[in-house]
Amino acid sequence: MKNVRVVVVGAGVIGVSTAVCIAEALPFCSVTLLADKFSPDTTSDGAAGILFAAKFPDIPVERQKRWFKDTFDHLLAIAQSQHSPEAGVMLSSGWQIFKEVPAERKPFWAESVIGFRFMTEEELKRFPDHKFGHAFTTLKCECSSYLPWLENRFRKAGGHVEQRSINSLQELSNSYDIIVNCSGLGSRTLVGDNQVYPVRGQVLKMEAPWLQHFIRDGDGKTYIYPGMHSVTVGGTRQEEDWRLDVDEGDTDSILKRCSRLEPSLGHGKVLSKWVGLRPSRRNPRVEKELVQLPGRRVHVVHNYGHGGWGVTLAWGTALDALGLVRQCLQEMPPQAKL
Numbered sequence: 001m002k003n004v005r006v007v008v009v010g011a012g013v014i015g016v017s018t019a020v021c022i023a024e025a026l027p028f029c030s031v032t033l034l035a036d037k038f039s040p041d042t043t044s045d046g047a048a049g050i051l052f053a054a055k056f057p058d059i060p061v062e063r064q065k066r067w068f069k070d071t072f073d074h075l076l077a078i079a080q081s082q083h084s085p086e087a088g089v090m091l092s093s094g095w096q097i098f099k100e101v102p103a104e105r106k107p108f109w110a111e112s113v114i115g116f117r118f119m120t121e122e123e124l125k126r127f128p129d130h131k132f133g134h135a136f137t138t139l140k141c142e143c144s145s146y147l148p149w150l151e152n153r154f155r156k157a158g159g160h161v162e163q164r165s166i167n168s169l170q171e172l173s174n175s176y177d178i179i180v181n182c183s184g185l186g187s188r189t190l191v192g193d194n195q196v197y198p199v200r201g202q203v204l205k206m207e208a209p210w211l212q213h214f215i216r217d218g219d220g221k222t223y224i225y226p227g228m229h230s231v232t233v234g235g236t237r238q239e240e241d242w243r244l245d246v247d248e249g250d251t252d253s254i255l256k257r258c259s260r261l262e263p264s265l266g267h268g269k270v271l272s273k274w275v276g277l278r279p280s281r282r283n284p285r286v287e288k289e290l291v292q293l294p295g296r297r298v299h300v301v302h303n304y305g306h307g308g309w310g311v312t313l314a315w316g317t318a319l320d321a322l323g324l325v326r327q328c329l330q331e332m333p334p335q336a337k338l
């Protein structure tokens with residue numbers, strides 16, 4: 001019998017991953033995935049989905065390495081299985097190039113990706129504005145395929161899905177024993193966290209099937225990511241910019257910057273343009289608290305604020321959130337679990 005009621009708020013890559021981890025690991029819990037937007041309408045759906053991350057300042061690097069590696073290993077198994085095309089997960093090789101040698105020449109995730117090395121002088125000749133680079137094989141996880149695939153896995157594990165918007169956690173406190181908050185930028189209003197803010201990103205999908213290797217400028221503003229059906233080119237990182245409409249000035253700038261790195265893009269065709277708001281925060285919030293709501297104290301597990309690295313860290317932080325849910329269960333009085 002299912003006797004503990006858990007609700008996961010948010011159906012982007014963080015919420016769906018977290019819901020799957022809980023539903024599969026804790027079969028005695030009844031798990032509901034509740035969100036106002038599902039795939040294909042979440043921020044996660046438009047992400048390039050490359051597994052790559054910058055370091056958060058205040059989280060022990062060992063924990064960040066685990067988040068990266070747990071996600072990498074989980075997605076690598078999918079990329080190397082018959083599920084790869086349906087789940088939209090594939091291996092992706094290429095270069096990250098720098099105009100100046102970065103302070104940390106080797107990123108913290110270098111051991112987690114495949115075949116990480118510094119680029120040779122010969123390879124760098126292709127990029128005359130750049131003087132240093134990384135060559136490696138990582139993964140690309142296309143959420144417009146991955147999220148429906150993962151939602152299906154959630155349903156198979158007995159999970160329930162509900163589409164609606166909530167204005168406060170209080171609306172859930174009578175119906176659920178544990179609330180897991182994966183609402184991304186929505187946490188600003190849902191739990192009043194002003195530390196989470198938007199970083200606007202615009203990308204284009206292009207038809208250029210001859211491109212097979214990714215190229216990313218180390219400043220994170222210009223990148224070319226070949227995918228399963230098109231090439232994602234970008235981008236922008238505009239802090240505190242809430243505009244969701246396509247900016248044609250950004251489109252021109254993206255095409256100009258990317259064509260400088262890969263001149264053959266001039267022969268590609270723009271298929272679509274997209275804007276998303278990264279749910280950015282100085283550090284992601286992956287922690288639990290006991291919240292006093294009118295008439296009831298409720299366990300809340302937070303998992304949001306992954307900025308530009310949500311796809312990269314989704315499975316790893318979902319496993320941490322699962323661990324926090326287990327802790328909540330241990331702290332609950334026995335009758336609450338009946």
Ligand SMILES: Cc1cc2nc3c(=O)[nH]c(=O)nc-3n(C[C@H](O)[C@H](O)[C@H](O)COP(=O)(O)OP(=O)(O)OC[C@H]3O[C@@H](n4cnc5c(N)ncnc54)[C@H](O)[C@@H]3O)c2cc1C
Binds near residue numbers: 014200276
């Ligand atoms: C242009 C661009 C490119 C990117 N490329 C990459 C990349 O290559 N690699 C990478 O790792 N990351 C990338 N990212 C970052 C990535 O998209 C985010 O980190 C990730 O999508 C965050 O996932 P999330 O589930 O927290 O948020 P979201 O996908 O925004 O989901 C939030 C969910 O919460 C729900 N919600 C919010 N408030 C409420 C409420 N009050 N009631 C009910 N439901 C609510 C929403 O409906 C939604 O379902 C990119 C982002 C952008 C914009």
Ligand SMILES: O=C([O-])CC(=O)C(=O)O
Binds near residue numbers: 048220309
């Ligand atoms: O930075 C990148 O290479 C892609 C990405 O994660 C983003 O645009 O947020």
